[in-house]
Amino acid sequence: MMNRRHTLLGFATAALMALAPVAQAAEPLSVVATTGMIADAVRQVGGDEVSVKALMGPGVDPHAYRQTRSDIVAMTRADLVLWHGLYLEAQMEDFFHDLERKRDVVAVAEALPKDALRTHDDYADKYDPHVWMDPELWQQVVGSVQVALTEARPEAAATFAANAAAHLQDLDRLTDYGKLLLEQVPAENRVLVTAHDAFGYFGQGYGFEVMGIQGISTQSEAGLNRIGELVDTLVNRNVGAVFVETSVADRNMKALIEGAAAKGHAVKIGGELYSDAMGADGTYEGTYIGMLDHNFTTIAAALGADVPAGGMDGKLGAGH
Template structure:
């Protein structure tokens, strides 16, 4: 179901007619937790960031509420991902962009760095945050959007972005080192949906999702049956559930393998389309990826510290 244009127009007209007073902090609304985290890292004390899609929320299925519309119409800056991630909200953002400061932060990525979409020939896989080296370019877009919105604070935004980029570089190094310890025959990542394609390309893993790039695609019996055969044939012993996707299909996969005499366990829960709980290390982009890398490497036979890159993970793998 697409957004209500009448609802948007009514809310926008009422809000734009009211006087706007300068706030102490730059007001930012971001769709995903990953974008919201980038805005907080770069904006620091100069920004007030609201993320629409919290822990466990699937952006492929998210629908904006009237409260969301009001927040975005009042904001100094609205940041959304693009690349068809928020497909059901695209018309809304294009309309809002005619009246307010709205930026799709992943749309400017070089097309030769993107993976094609499973279901749409003219679209791309939006899950670029799964490769922190590629996510750096999205962070740069967030930085530029903040500078364009509040140029008088450009020096602070630049400095904060540089510091965050350095942390991303550390994450890239840790990820490469940790995942390189996984034996070559075990480099198969089976998940609920195909959100880890950029991860697989970056770290040389075969990635197999029960569903396609969007969680709105159905996981058919034939797909589950084919994956069961693959698990048995390649003696894959661990699969992974996702925090924002139902584990129903994954349970069917495990039961199907068991029926053929092959034991498969859940290697852990990964963060795919949403980060961890707010206020936790896993509730940051760095912590989210640190968790994923550490859990995947540990479950598949790699040699990694139980609590991750900086010993900050809430629990060991």
């Protein structure tokens, strides 16, 4: 009798549980980020708590980018919109200032202390926005992403904190790898010539003199005088390698190489660097760490250092 009563009670309990409403897991926080670098930080910190869309994919120049109709729809529907700031998305600033009156919008690099930012003679009253080129500085942007996500979803604060701490450890390792590798470049070779002035923070952090054909923004024009000056520098300082960028056309760099050749000095392309955008989606180079691992390893190899095959963890070019 007792066993039968327990059996009936078990059936009744099971029936009640089947009828009771099931608590639904919260939908992921919908985040739109302008650049791939910010989107990667959101994925690292947010984990399963977020879904993120990057507006600017591989090879896209953020200085010139304008929002599309589909971008506007995505941003107006998102729970949170994260943009870089520091005049990186120059063509979209007015839109973001208008959107922030209606949506949760955060410029994640604007919180950086101004004494940590570079100024530039050709970029009056503005700062160099390319802070992702120094992973130590980028850690503070990751912190801004963590704060924004936490404010948008406070119940996931512990998850965001744990994920951010793990990612910051990875960024420390990346910083150490870059320093160890780039210290092997002979002092006389530590001259980095690129398509535009996007590597200033890299130069500060790793002891390189950096020269760009164009200024901080790709919207600045590269005049014949600037190319002529750089040709003379290449010849006089015996610079043997220059670098193209994935998000900037290489026509000015070709003019630079041809100009040096006309003066009897051979210059090679040392490699293609990621400047304002990461690598292809789904690849190692399509992550922030993979992007900088590629840059560090490519620069060091071209300028005279011995580099490990595949970069920091053997992942470069591995398609993951």
